[in-house]
Amino acid sequence: MRTQVAVIGAGPAGLLLSYLLHSEGVEAVVLEARDREYVRQRVRAGVCEQPTVELLTEIGLGDRLVREGLPHEGFSLRFDGQDHRIALTELTGRSITVYGQQEIVKDLVDAHERQGLPLEFEVSDVAVSDVDTSRPVVRYVDAAGVSQVLECDAIVGCDGFHGVSRPSIPDGGLQFFEREYPFAWLGVLAQTPPSHEELIYTHHPRGFALHSMRSPEITRLYLQVDPGEDLSAWSDDRIWSELSLRLAVDGEFTLREGPILDKGITPMRSFVAEPMRHGRLFLAGDAAHIVPPTGAKGMNLAVADVRVLSRALVSLAKGDPTPADAYSDTCLRRVWRAEHFSWFMTTMLHTDPGADAFARRLQLSQLRYTASSRAAATSVAENYVGLPFGG
Numbered sequence: 001m002r003t004q005v006a007v008i009g010a011g012p013a014g015l016l017l018s019y020l021l022h023s024e025g026v027e028a029v030v031l032e033a034r035d036r037e038y039v040r041q042r043v044r045a046g047v048c049e050q051p052t053v054e055l056l057t058e059i060g061l062g063d064r065l066v067r068e069g070l071p072h073e074g075f076s077l078r079f080d081g082q083d084h085r086i087a088l089t090e091l092t093g094r095s096i097t098v099y100g101q102q103e104i105v106k107d108l109v110d111a112h113e114r115q116g117l118p119l120e121f122e123v124s125d126v127a128v129s130d131v132d133t134s135r136p137v138v139r140y141v142d143a144a145g146v147s148q149v150l151e152c153d154a155i156v157g158c159d160g161f162h163g164v165s166r167p168s169i170p171d172g173g174l175q176f177f178e179r180e181y182p183f184a185w186l187g188v189l190a191q192t193p194p195s196h197e198e199l200i201y202t203h204h205p206r207g208f209a210l211h212s213m214r215s216p217e218i219t220r221l222y223l224q225v226d227p228g229e230d231l232s233a234w235s236d237d238r239i240w241s242e243l244s245l246r247l248a249v250d251g252e253f254t255l256r257e258g259p260i261l262d263k264g265i266t267p268m269r270s271f272v273a274e275p276m277r278h279g280r281l282f283l284a285g286d287a288a289h290i291v292p293p294t295g296a297k298g299m300n301l302a303v304a305d306v307r308v309l310s311r312a313l314v315s316l317a318k319g320d321p322t323p324a325d326a327y328s329d330t331c332l333r334r335v336w337r338a339e340h341f342s343w344f345m346t347t348m349l350h351t352d353p354g355a356d357a358f359a360r361r362l363q364l365s366q367l368r369y370t371a372s373s374r375a376a377a378t379s380v381a382e383n384y385v386g387l388p389f390g391g
């Protein structure tokens with residue numbers, strides 16, 4: 001088999017890249033390890049930056065997003081039992097939209113199926129080779145158990161942090177930058193209307209908590225827990241009472257409880273692999289970098305990468321390698337901005353069990369400054385709503 005671009009992974013990065021390439025006349029094949037339903041249902045991110053919304057709308061994939069997405073013009077920052085609003089739109093003129101990542105993935109899978117674009121689920125034993133040549137190869141076993149060889153002009157690893165693409169680059173081909181955090185997030189999806197019209201990011205001595213949502217009927221909530229925490233230690237009752245304690249503001253906040261539809265624990269790390277390319281193998285999204293979720297940047301970064309990469313691969317197909325050569329440098333500028341912002345939000349909002357009294361005072365001072373200074377709040381807001389796509 002032959003195609004122009006082999007895309008490994010059908011998350012937001014792989015699906016969007018394939019869609020962008022096809023709309024510019026470049027052929028791509030997407031290979032995904034999981035089955036179709038798993039990919040469509042996986043609960044992950046919820047916040048779309050304005051540039052993400054604009055891109056999806058511009059390429060004709062914004063209908064359901066505009067109809068069902070929830071535009072937000074601010075969020076709450078809570079600490080010391082008090083609520084402070086970060087007025088995103090008043091400060092920046094921009095906004096974010098709450099629309100589940102799995103809804104974007106559904107829209108993209110449906111668009112592929114409608115247009116008959118090649119997308120294979122349940123592939124296994126994916127291996128890349130010949131990436132130092134202009135005819136790289138992907139070998140895999142398809143859903144029917146048949147071994148396949150896919151020759152192409154470029155391979156894009158969109159297979160997330162645990163995929164095969166990044167580890168296939170020989171030692172010395174990449175440099176890694178990493179931070180681990182002494183906490184994780186326990187996330188729940190609950191069948192209950194949101195308890196507040198906006199997102200709430202809370203710093204509490206018992207740990208961080210986040211109130212978010214997916215629709216007027218579904219709430220998404222997160223709690224800071226230990227990285228080694230066992231999910232079975234968290235009964236639904238314990239989750240609700242811990243959330244109530246942490247999200248409370250002096251006197252008047254009632255958390256609406258309801259049946260829990262999904263729960264899971266996510267580790268938190270910062271990670272960047274540089275450069276985001278080795279020969280004809282390009283890395284995009286979580287395959288190249290991870291941010292802790294506190295700034296809601298991961299999916300948006302994946303979208304930004306593939307916006308730059310689709311243009312670069314279209315130029316490459318026309319014989320101009322210059323944008324492909326600049327791909328990694330172009331993306332890494334935005335990646336490092338998001339890395340910094342996500343690290344900043346994480347350290348400002350979580351309760352570090354190892355922090356000394358000096359560090360705790362600094363943290364409280366940063367929270368107070370963010371809540372009270374227009375300049376500090378504007379800096380947070382500008383990063384949160386999303387900086388313009390580079391490249």
Ligand code: FAD
Pocket residue numbers: 008009010011012013014031032033034039044045046047048101123126158159160161162163164185187266284285286287293295296297298299300301302
């Ligand atoms: P993924 O979504 O991980 O997709 C990779 C795909 O590759 C998967 O479908 C996987 O099955 C497939 N794959 C893996 N290995 C192979 C293989 N060997 N062969 C073939 N296929 C393979 N980001 C935000 O922007 N905003 C948020 O609000 C936000 N909140 C988050 C909350 C949580 C709890 C979590 C966990 C993440 C959150 N993120 C958020 C991050 C966001 O979900 C990720 O950054 C995003 O999914 C990255 O997309 P991706 O396409 O690069 O990778």
Ligand code: DHB
Pocket residue numbers: 044045046047199210212213220293294295296297
């Ligand atoms: C959600 C996730 C985040 O990481 C965040 O910062 C805000 C909202 C969410 O899943 O809704």
